[in-house]
Amino acid sequence: MKKVFLHTYSEQNLGDDMFVKYICDRYQHVEFYIVCKAPFKRAFLNISNLIIFSTDDFLKDTNFDLQIFIGGSIFMQSNNKGVYKKYHIDCKKRLDNIPTYIIGANFGPYSSKLFLFLYKSFFKKSEQVVFRDEYSYRLFDLKNMNWAPDILFKYQLPNVIHKKEVAISCIKKNNRSGLRNFDEGLYFKKMSYIAEEYAKRNYSINLTCFSKVQEDDVAAKIIYNLLSPATKSVTEISIYQGNIDSFLKNFLSSSYIIATRFHSAILGWNAGIPFFPVCYNDKFNNALDSYDFKGNIINIDKLDEVDFSFIDYNRKSFSNSNINFLKSKANSHFSTIDKILKE
Numbered sequence: 566m567k568k569v570f571l572h573t574y575s576e577q578n579l580g581d582d583m584f585v586k587y588i589c590d591r592y593q594h595v596e597f598y599i600v601c602k603a604p605f606k607r608a609f610l611n612i613s614n615l616i617i618f619s620t621d622d623f624l625k626d627t628n629f630d631l632q633i634f635i636g637g638s639i640f641m642q643s644n645n646k647g648v649y650k651k652y653h654i655d656c657k658k659r660l661d662n663i664p665t666y667i668i669g670a671n672f673g674p675y676s677s678k679l680f681l682f683l684y685k686s687f688f689k690k691s692e693q694v695v696f697r698d699e700y701s702y703r704l705f706d707l708k709n710m711n712w713a714p715d716i717l718f719k720y721q722l723p724n725v726i727h728k729k730e731v732a733i734s735c736i737k738k739n740n741r742s743g744l745r746n747f748d749e750g751l752y753f754k755k756m757s758y759i760a761e762e763y764a765k766r767n768y769s770i771n772l773t774c775f776s777k778v779q780e781d782d783v784a785a786k787i788i789y790n791l792l793s794p795a796t797k798s799v800t801e802i803s804i805y806q807g808n809i810d811s812f813l814k815n816f817l818s819s820s821y822i823i824a825t826r827f828h829s830a831i832l833g834w835n836a837g838i839p840f841f842p843v844c845y846n847d848k849f850n851n852a853l854d855s856y857d858f859k860g861n862i863i864n865i866d867k868l869d870e871v872d873f874s875f876i877d878y879n880r881k882s883f884s885n886s887n888i889n890f891l892k893s894k895a896n897s898h899f900s901t902i903d904k905i906l907k908e
């Protein structure tokens with residue numbers, strides 16, 4: 566049985582947990598390994614071909630056939646002072662003399678040419694790099710690179726009955742790297758305004774939280790507390806806590822998504838649910854451009870410039886005509902890995 570080590574973000578973020586589940590399901594005859602701390606293991610406990618360790622001490626005693634970096638914004642610059650630190654952390658992660666594949670990621674946001682230069686060297690040492698957007702791919706002139714739509718376009722989503730409900734995916738600023746410099750108070754007020762407008766139109770509201778670690782739930786509670794009593798009575802807060810299947814069934818039962826979290830847009834697109842993207846950084850915009858999204862979007866720092874009719878437009882005019890192309894092209898993340906792991 567082949568053994569593969571996964572470098573991934575394993576702190577209970579819905580999108581990243583789904584990446585791990587998908588690749589383990591795709592290669593069920595392969596033994597995968599990850600490092601994940603105890604509080605965040607829930608999503609992985611029922612994956613029979615996944616070995617979970619709390620620390621990386623086991624690495625020196627295990628012989629792997631390959632290693633895969635799988636994630637979204639895993640090559641993002643924090644600040645100019647942290648350029649070398651981030652690079653050296655990733656170099657240290659890489660296991661010596663083990664073939665390296667990088668899939669599902671975008672590059673950046675970044676502001677330093679040095680950061681770009683360092684990672685060009687990092688990527689050169691990989692067998693293959695497949696980004697999830699065309700912009701990242703075109704930053705580098707390397708023969709071992711390609712791009713494909715997000716991996717979660719390949720994820721088999723549950724069949725659900727849609728309700729007259731609007732899901733609002735929430736985000737907290739938290740001085741996190743890569744986010745646009747937006748007015749968080751304005752964001753909370755705008756999300757509460759959107760909830761109020763849909764509640765007036767007899768929609769229920771689902772404030773969804775993809776990451777508790779990054780305090781999406783704190784954002785949801787702030788938005789909830791801004792609502793009128795009438796709107797509160799038709800509003801729920803859904804927090805992802807490692808329960809992938811039940812969370813997806815709840816989230817995908819909505820009939821419209823206000824998509825601040827990147828993967829709330831991708832999951833909506835995959836499921837054929839109309840969505841309105843609230844882009845919190847360039848990676849979101851770049852992906853939508855790469856996937857030929859047709860519809861209204863707004864950058865999170867420009868929310869005060871749009872009215873309800875602009876926000877509601879996609880609900881009535883959403884086009885999902887290219888979904889089969891996106892799902893098919895997303896296979897390119899695995900084109901080379903398939904040859905190795907399926908032989």
